[in-house]
Amino acid sequence: MNAQEIINQLPYGKEFLFVDELLQVNEEFVKGTYTFSKDLNFYDSHFKNKPITPAVILTETMAQIGLVCLGIFLLKDQLNDKNLAFAMTSSALDFMQPVYPGEQVWVSSEKKYFRFNKLSCSVKMENVKGEIVSKGTISGMLLSQGHE
């Protein structure tokens, strides 16, 4: 399964898709990138007259690239099952740098374990200067019966 096929499998609509491109993916590791367009609607309100990407959106971006894209790659043989879904079950992240409108970020994620349908990864996000924006651990469960 190649990078574009993984992106095509993502369950997000365009307003909530935070993956532009996957640069590398294998059984242990994934790296991808996303550019936060200045037009994203939350910049009007976060914050008033001072747009900064919300940490919750950075978390979502790290989860979409680091956990869901890697999960789709790992589950490539089971993807015919329409009821497959991923649920984030925990995130423990530190945030070191702000991300402003228009910035590009790179997310890399290393698999810690994938056992009993739970995927846990060490994930980090870097900016164009190579500074670490955020790092930590994100985990999710594969749900084979849709929403619980």
Place this chain on the structure above:
Amino acid sequence: MTKEAIIAALKTIIKPYSEETIVLETLSENTDFIKDLKINSANLVDIVLDVEEKFGIEIDNDSMAKMLTVQATIDVIQSKLGNNAGE
């Protein structure tokens, strides 16, 4: 390994994953991880991984599926250790 020793080890393993402190203190063979300790499926995976590490065993999918109570977990641990002491 005896049942009592396994229960004592399980108490330590489970503690970070349950807010049910009273149930945890009085943990017995009959305690159910989901009903009594309110542990979700994601944390149950972590408990099983911690059990593997603590007891030096490998737990397969079939055994994992059974491990919903303390009794079932003791049975899995004892059978993997090839040791039925305390039975």
